Amino acid sequence: MESLPLLTIFCTLFISSLHNLSLAADTITPDLPIKDGQTLISSSQTFELGFFSRGTSKNRYFGIWYKKSPETVVWVANRNSPLTDLFGVITIGNKGNLVLLNETKNVIWSSNVSRIIARPVAQLLDSGNLVLRDNGSSRNTESYRWQSFDHPSDTLLPGMKLGWNLKSGQESYLTSWRSINDPSPGEFTYRLDIHGLPDLFIASGSVKKARTGPWNGVFFGGTPNLHNSVFQPILVHNEDEMYYMYRLVNNSVSTILTLDQSGSVERFVMYDQNSEWTMLYSTPMDVCENYGQCGANAICKARKSTICECLQGFRSATEGDLDIQNLFGSRKCARISTLDCQRDEGFLKLPGIKLPDLLEFRLIESMDLKECEAECSKNCSCSAFGNSNLSGSGSGCLMWFGDLVDIIQLPGRMMGQDIHIRVPVSELASTSNSKRKKRLKIALAASVSTLLGSFISGWNLKAREVFLVRLQMDIYRNTKHFLTVSSNREVGSHTA
Ligand SMILES: *[C@@H]1O[C@H](CO)[C@@H](O)[C@H](O)[C@H]1NC(C)=O
Ligand SMILES: *[C@@H]1O[C@H](CO)[C@@H](O)[C@H](O)[C@H]1NC(C)=O
Ligand SMILES: *[C@@H]1O[C@H](CO)[C@@H](O)[C@H](O)[C@H]1NC(C)=O
Ligand SMILES: *[C@@H]1O[C@H](CO)[C@@H](O)[C@H](O)[C@H]1NC(C)=O
Ligand SMILES: *[C@@H]1O[C@H](CO)[C@@H](O)[C@H](O)[C@H]1NC(C)=O
Ligand SMILES: *[C@@H]1O[C@H](CO)[C@@H](O)[C@H](O)[C@H]1NC(C)=O
Numbered sequence: 001m002e003s004l005p006l007l008t009i010f011c012t013l014f015i016s017s018l019h020n021l022s023l024a025a026d027t028i029t030p031d032l033p034i035k036d037g038q039t040l041i042s043s044s045q046t047f048e049l050g051f052f053s054r055g056t057s058k059n060r061y062f063g064i065w066y067k068k069s070p071e072t073v074v075w076v077a078n079r080n081s082p083l084t085d086l087f088g089v090i091t092i093g094n095k096g097n098l099v100l101l102n103e104t105k106n107v108i109w110s111s112n113v114s115r116i117i118a119r120p121v122a123q124l125l126d127s128g129n130l131v132l133r134d135n136g137s138s139r140n141t142e143s144y145r146w147q148s149f150d151h152p153s154d155t156l157l158p159g160m161k162l163g164w165n166l167k168s169g170q171e172s173y174l175t176s177w178r179s180i181n182d183p184s185p186g187e188f189t190y191r192l193d194i195h196g197l198p199d200l201f202i203a204s205g206s207v208k209k210a211r212t213g214p215w216n217g218v219f220f221g222g223t224p225n226l227h228n229s230v231f232q233p234i235l236v237h238n239e240d241e242m243y244y245m246y247r248l249v250n251n252s253v254s255t256i257l258t259l260d261q262s263g264s265v266e267r268f269v270m271y272d273q274n275s276e277w278t279m280l281y282s283t284p285m286d287v288c289e290n291y292g293q294c295g296a297n298a299i300c301k302a303r304k305s306t307i308c309e310c311l312q313g314f315r316s317a318t319e320g321d322l323d324i325q326n327l328f329g330s331r332k333c334a335r336i337s338t339l340d341c342q343r344d345e346g347f348l349k350l351p352g353i354k355l356p357d358l359l360e361f362r363l364i365e366s367m368d369l370k371e372c373e374a375e376c377s378k379n380c381s382c383s384a385f386g387n388s389n390l391s392g393s394g395s396g397c398l399m400w401f402g403d404l405v406d407i408i409q410l411p412g413r414m415m416g417q418d419i420h421i422r423v424p425v426s427e428l429a430s431t432s433n434s435k436r437k438k439r440l441k442i443a444l445a446a447s448v449s450t451l452l453g454s455f456i457s458g459w460n461l462k463a464r465e466v467f468l469v470r471l472q473m474d475i476y477r478n479t480k481h482f483l484t485v486s487s488n489r490e491v492g493s494h495t496a
Pocket of ligand 2 (some may be wrong): 109110111112
């Protein structure tokens with residue numbers, strides 16, 4: 001009689017440990033399905049998989065999230081076909097597919113692999129990838145018959161590919177959620193454009209909303225300069241594939257890229273000791289990042305009161321303020337004097353910008369910048385050129401033909417590159433003249449402030465800074481007149 005309760009306790013312990021075992025495991029097999037309410041956890045406790053709903057919605061979705069941040073759902077299986085009760089089960093179907101069944105055992109979602117898998121096992125890896133493989137074969141990535149990483153939702157995890165399988169034509173890209181509580185596919189996508197040099201772009205339906213500059217061997221132009229501290233961007237291009245991905249630099253700092261329901265691409269970081277994500281940046285960040293904001297042959301400057309300026313050598317085709325015109329969609333800056341390509345023409349360097357979109361272009365990887373200039377000069381419709389590859393000391397020739405669209409003057413924390421724009425020689429002369437004036441002004445202002453530096457050295461740092469900045473601005477303003485006069489005289493004596 002005494003042994004019975006003991007046995008009961010023993011049995012209970014045994015059964016509950018079995019139950020826990022199934023919860024702590026990271027695999028789904030034909031014998032170990034996952035019911036709504038149960039979850040799987042990846043081996044180092046990073047990711048968790050199971051059923052969830054959002055907000056007040058009764059819809060149940062099967063997905064993957066960060067274990068310490070369950071709000072951060074990174075992948076959803078049945079985005080288009082939610083369950084509305086708690087009787088969903090994820091299991092392995094009879095042909096070896098991963099399937100989601102409802103209460104009456106109807107297939108609601110399937111991994112849809114056509115070849116039969118003999119000993120199917122689905123495993124949640126520590127990368128957040130849910131993979132389906134044959135337990136008989138080796139565990140390398142080639143043995144995966146299906147993987148969630150090939151079917152992204154709205155989140156790009158480290159190691160996940162965004163781009164193209166060139167053999168099958170299969171594209172992998174992010175699709176936003178419809179709303180914050182609705183994972184069904186929304187209107188925005190984030191994709192890799194691979195005609196010419198690849199760039200990443202946000203689209204609403206088939207309309208481009210924003211883009212990065214082209215990949216230049218080191219980074220996508222016009223993106224924030226913070227890669228080295230948190231993640232390493234990688235562009236892979238071989239016979240089979242072309243894709244963007246990123247790796248973590250430090251395993252105790254996680255980072256993800258997501259496309260939110262309003263069409264912003266956001267990068268978040270989380271440090272090991274925290275369970276909260278911090279936003280590092282969000283794109284589009286300002287009005288200049290809206291695709292083609294300033295129209296053709298203009299540059300967008302977010303810091304200026306009139307954000308759109310025609311490129312040097314161009315003027316607004318219709319009279320009036322370019323920004324106001326943009327509101328009404330008539331965007332165009334045209335050349336002040338048409339290029340005839342007989343007279344002398346030169347190239348004006350525009351440094352540190354986001355390169356214009358590759359609408360009509362040529363790419364010659366074997367040329368250097370000098371050869372590129374010569375090549376561009378030869379063809380009258382070549383409007384600009386620059387290096388295609390910034391790796392090492394720079395190489396490759398990228399030439400633009402016709403209109404230049406979506407150029408941005410970037411703030412200091414964004415990574416830009418140089419472009420050389422074709423202009424008549426008269427434009428080059430006026431530029432070098434105004435540059436010289438500016439240099440003179442700055443030199444003068446600096447020397448006066450150095451003189452004063454000793455005078456105010458007793459002040460505290462902040463006061464000194466403010467004083468010096470004000471002073472330099474005053475000097476700058478006051479010397480403007482003098483310098484204009486003197487440089488005119490200079491030019492005058494030249495021509496005389
Ligand atoms: C299960 O799904 C099938 C097919 O969509 C549907 O006809 C059936 O009513 C569902 N069963 C339940 C209990 O919802
Ligand atoms: C699987 O295939 C069926 C039939 O071709 C299709 O209706 C369904 O959308 C596919 N499911 C997924 C998740 O691709
Ligand atoms: C996979 O195969 C190994 C070795 O053959 C075996 O020990 C293990 O139980 C199998 N796992 C599953 C889930 O079938
Ligand atoms: C990784 O990040 C952690 C947390 O910020 C920091 O303490 C550690 O020094 C970093 N390790 C390396 C190798 O940078
Ligand atoms: C100039 O380049 C364009 C675009 O590549 C090309 O169509 C055209 O034939 C070229 N013209 C000459 C004279 O080479
Ligand atoms: C870019 O330049 C680097 C360094 O010179 C070189 O190794 C790489 O192959 C170049 N990439 C392409 C696509 O030409």
